[in-house]
Amino acid sequence: MRETSTGAAHAAPSLSRQYRHFVFKRIFWLCVFLIALIVSFVANVMTGPAMLSFWDVVGGILDPETLSGAMRVIVFDVRLPFAVLAILIGATLGLAGAELQTVLNNPLASPSTLGIMHAATLGASFAIVFQLDQYGIPENYIVPIFAFGGALCAIFLIQMLAGFYGATIDTVVLFGIALVFALDALVSLIQFVADTDSLQQIVFWTMGSLARASWEKIVIVGAVFLCCIPFSIRHIWKMTALRGGEDYAKSYGVSVERLRMLVLLRVGVLTAVAVSFTGVIGFVGLVGPHIARLAFGEDHRYYIPGSILAGAFILSAASLTSKSIVPGIMIPDGIVTALIGIPLFLALLLSQKRRG
């Protein structure tokens, strides 16, 4: 067996060189995704009641002095925060979904299908209705903290379930559906006791919208996202190894339980911060990773950035759509992603069933 191979080994280029050639295609696709994202971003800034030209936008971002006062307000206070938040939230959900699917070994896992997002919504609603910001912590901080509390409870439940029954596709998804129903009922209960002001805010949330974007929110989401990235990079090889199966990963020396806990915590933080500022935006965290998997395979060095880019692109394109369907009216983004996402989700579900 060894004799036959050594002769060939000298003639053929080394595997590492062949591999570099092999991944060239992936890097090309990453660049394509990036360009698509930039295009959707610029289009997003251009689109609105006052249409801006491409050069207004690009020139204005590079040198604000070229814009008139009114234009500057439109670009910097309205359009840019909206477009940037779309990308950031999409990226956050893409990352959360990708890591969740690997760590639960379940292609149907995502913050929205498992109920993590709804649990975070419940936490956030709680903070709003009982006006917890009156105790000294500003609303932009207390709401994410409570959302994280809610997400943590959901994650704890999923962790327990996975521990007792194994995180098989059916169990976890069915559990997620049950959790979503239960949490929806609880959110309704909170709505029932809420006053008009908070009620409006909660309703806005359950629909999911980027309309209340502000630079402060962008800084918070961006900071949380950037803080999670180094940890994701640290785990990148372990996560790739985990794709082979839990027993294999353990055999290489990966402490799978610890890895799973750390990643689930990270997913909780990412989901909570996303939900706090935009409400329930489903299916980005489910579909993003699938697109990434198809285009980049499952080596997490490409899969994770791919899923981040795909998530960002989906939400950026969805927000563009939400502005364009009915001119002058912004349909909540959560409705748009759900309408696009549900058929995709069903297609995935059916293809999983067929694969058995």
Next chain:
Amino acid sequence: MTKLDIRDLVIAHDKKTILSDITLTDFAPGSVIGVLGPNGVGKSSFLRSLAGLAPYGGSIAYDGDENRKLSHNQRARKVAYLPQTLPQATNLVAYEAVISACRAVRHDLSHQHVENLTERVFDRLNIRHIAFQTLNRMSGGQRQMVGLAQIIVREPDIMLLDEPTSALDLRWQLGVLDVVRTLVKDKQGLALIALHDINLAMRHCDSLILFGEGGVLSTGTPHVAMTPDILKRAYQVSGRLEICSQGSPFVIVDGLHHTHGD
């Protein structure tokens, strides 16, 4: 090399003891050991306990360190375990699967070094042609080879292989056993291989451990460990041990053994 000592080992499954009183020490360095026994006797559980993936009673020590006190990472530097299941059919290509298996825990190795190890293991197993195929497009046998590559890429001292040849045809079975033997010789290490095929084990293992009746039935070189009586007690079959024209022992099974009550 790493020294393995097993003393008074007890293995239970769902609170029911399946193997007990296992004491195995003084493994000869550089030897390939076949782990045999009927279905459900506890071969897999035995290997999983050695790999630190299942609880056990008694003592398993690597170089004097108790197995249950080692972290996954510490153990992985000495011991590698190949599960009975094949690696998952994912979108990973074989090359990535093997590289990640090495890099997941060995942060101390340079990328260049890992690439060299990976290159070597693909040559050793003669699977360069599937290096850039995704696992979900491979046959069961090919995936089993990738799984094996993931295990031996780190060139561990002790290999625990649970039916490494179950999905392979004859040629690849022999190839795998050859590679394992060479590796064990080079490292003066140890390979414990659970096998179903008695004759494959007799032919390729330096010694055998035969489980049955809730413990170790016999150990030793193939022609010492395997006798018609042992065969009867372990598998409830009646058979003979013959010597082939080249002097190696092999087993011929004549039929089911019927106990006197029947």
